Amino acid sequence: MNRPIRNLAIACLIMFLALMINATYLQYWQAGSLTSLTKHPDNVRVADAAFDEPRGAILVDGRAIAQSTKSSDRYKFLRTYPEGAEYADITGYFTRTLGLGGIESTQNSVLTGDDPSLFVNKVIDLLGNAAPQGGNVSLTINPKAQKAAFDGLRALGPRVQGAVVAIEPATGRILAMVSSPSFSPNQLAGHDFTTAKSNYDRLLADPLGPLNNRAIEETLPPGSTFKLITAAAALSHGYTPNSMVMGGSSLKLPLTTKYLTNENHNSCGPPKITLTRALDVSCNVAFGSIGLKLGADVLANQAAAFGFGRNDYFHDLDDQLTRLSASEFGTNVDQPGAALSAIGQLNVRATPLQMAMVAAGIANNGEVMQPYLVDEIRSSDLDVIKQIPSKVLTAHAISAAVARELTQMMVSVVQQGTATTAQIPGVQVAGKTGTAQSAPSRPPYAWFVSFAPAESAQVAVAVLIQDANVDRNQISGSGLAAPIAKAVMEAVLKK
């Protein structure tokens, strides 16, 4: 009977080996994923431990917009957001069972101190027998610009649907990002988990989607602000600012019996106007005819050069609910479609972030920078561990000469065109309004994109007002959106 017993011993050995390999898999290889709050937010052990350990702060200009404060209830620390809703779409939220959002999610490993870049600090803490500290994350946000953007939207009412994005054109640093309606992350991070859960459920159920970040998730027809891309394509294909283009009040669309008209059926003036004049008055007929001449492919390529069609250039806020949406030009656009697309209608969709990048690209001599939000990783002692470098997204979306010409045209729009409401005394502002039609049943969207100062821009802004509960005839880019952009630009420029 010894041979079967030996075989049995080998079988037992294999069984125990399998148990040990499986345990190693579970406790070593799989452990990182199972204890990651971003992957398994219901792992209450990790969440509980996170509430008992000091978590790093999220800093803006040296001030904390998310921090761990000592708490004397069942957990040692409470996560608080001193600025509340103003930064909610950036900070996100830190909860025990509801998961993480925003920077709290994407920078979780830094904030907990587990990030490899903080390894040395962790070892020093360990050797010095000090409690392990999380790292700090410093953002690119300019607090004055952020406040101007938030206050500007809030002035239209707490339930206004809109977004503001401001970018530093030369670097791609995001100076302001606000989405409305917003929420208070403090209501989710509290230690009363029942209340936190009901607050979260209420936010999720809200039809206006306060947890959505409209600046990066909402794609809407950009309307006349898209004429900047059409103008850029035109200038790159033989047009000059003084080229004479079609004016008048209507354009017959080929292959159909329909006519393209201007906003409120106005006339752009004489039958032939300059390209500059066409942008000044936001002439649909002129840009529609340019679209017909250039064709959909040229427009699509120009849009793609600014970042349309991509959703991979901004990951700083990816979390369980949020992802950057790709802006679209539309596919299989026919000839009359090219005319409609040229004025930002039909299937053209853009996020506020994307439109801010268009303005920033023009301001930065045609070079589009990748937008980013995380500036520096700092140790718990605020030593800079890592500085995030700027990256180029498209080196030549347009040529520098075209960028200069287009800038002058946009300055003209602010000085004598549709965007006089964005003028700043003593500063040359370049801008473009947009009022995009959606369904006839609902109010149009008001857009405004701009940058200043025109010669060496320090800030590019895109403002979207999706629904402000005002009369339909009061909705316009210049009336609703431009003043907010102006306030944001002023905040950046006034040191």
Place this chain on the structure above:
Amino acid sequence: MSRTGRTTATKRAPGAGPLMEFVHRRRRGAELYLLVLSLVVGIGAYAAVGLGVNGQVPADLIKHGAWLAALVVAAHVTIRYKAEYADPVVLPIVSALNGLGLAMIHRIDLAPTGHPVGSNFAASQLVWMTLGVLGFITVLAGLRDHRRLQSFTYTAGLAAIVLLLLPLLPGIGKTVNGARIWIHLGPLSFQPGEIAKVLLVIAFAGYLVLHRDALALAGRRVLFVDLPRGRDLGPILAMWLVSLGILVFQNDLGSSLMFFGLFLVMLYVSTERPGWLVVGGVLFAVGAYAGYLTTAHVQARVQGWLDPFGKDSPSYQLVQAMYGMAWGGLTGRGLGQGSPQTTPISWSDFILPSLGEELGLTGVIAIILLYALLVERGLRTALICRDNFGKLVAAGLATVFALQVFVVVGGVTRLIPLTGLTTPFLSQGGSSLVANWVIVALLLRVSDAARRPPPEFSDQPADMDSTQVVMMR
């Protein structure tokens, strides 16, 4: 070579090979040394639990430690007097596992939530351990020769079946956590299946040692394997039906698996016919698939195994255990510093993940190695045992440990679908602990007989005797 020739070679016949002359040393001193180490582990862990949870050594550390030490020393002394040649490694392994289990159960007792209010599982577990050691001493003292058990073959078998059926009786049977494997007699409650597994090993061994020759006869040959004859399929079919009955009527997947696996392994060992494994494997596959199709209980376990993180997954408990083990990582959170109580039943079926959380992968590997050593010592006893009944009993008892550890540890770490069984010596649970101590006593009884120098035969030539004297020193 004839089959009979091989079996007689294991008996101590004059003229057997020189290996058979090897004489084992008693090694009781080594056992005592290892026992002290095991007590350091058990009592140290108990102290660490108090330090970890309350920041101070438990007030009853001396009492607990002294009691634990007294039990272990009593077992050791019994071995010295009643089984002086028994394997010296088995008792220290069991002592270390039992001590660790007590510490972990005490740790869950101290947790603010996660267990019945006011529970003191550790104290009652220590009482059960005392009963277990008493059973251990009784077996070693009362049973001088394991071969006497062979005469209880059918009694043991009948008793095992009665015990297995008891929980189904209305009045005393009770369903706990979905499985109907408990009986309640007044204030006492226990799982008769735990006692049944000891009786089944004795019954299987006694039966197989008598009928192995018939069962070993070859039938049809398929793909290099001799299948058994059809007329010999009776016993395995009966055991298969009993196992299916346990699954269907008691909802006890783990015991069902273990009893059938045990019978199959013992059948293979006694007949040396791999064909039985083929037949058993087919029966197992058919039974498992039928069980999967017909019982929602099994379906839920399989679903929870395949997709524990899925929406509406029935495996909250398994997921919590996995989270805990992952949270423990390589070195663990430290005793008293994790949250093992988050996992339901963390003190019983899920005690290994609790240990994994606080002692880490290091601790889990150490525990699995202890079990591997225990099984290996049992199989080694079977190898060197001189009589076939003893061989089968030792191999069967070792198989019980191996299967039980594999099924429960594999289940709670998501290697295989989860089935409810206790972790030997670690889990809180009286019947299991007492039964396992009795198993260890039986194993040591066989081991003592196997390692003991053979009695001198008066008819042996003088030169053989002198050789033995030299070997013995």
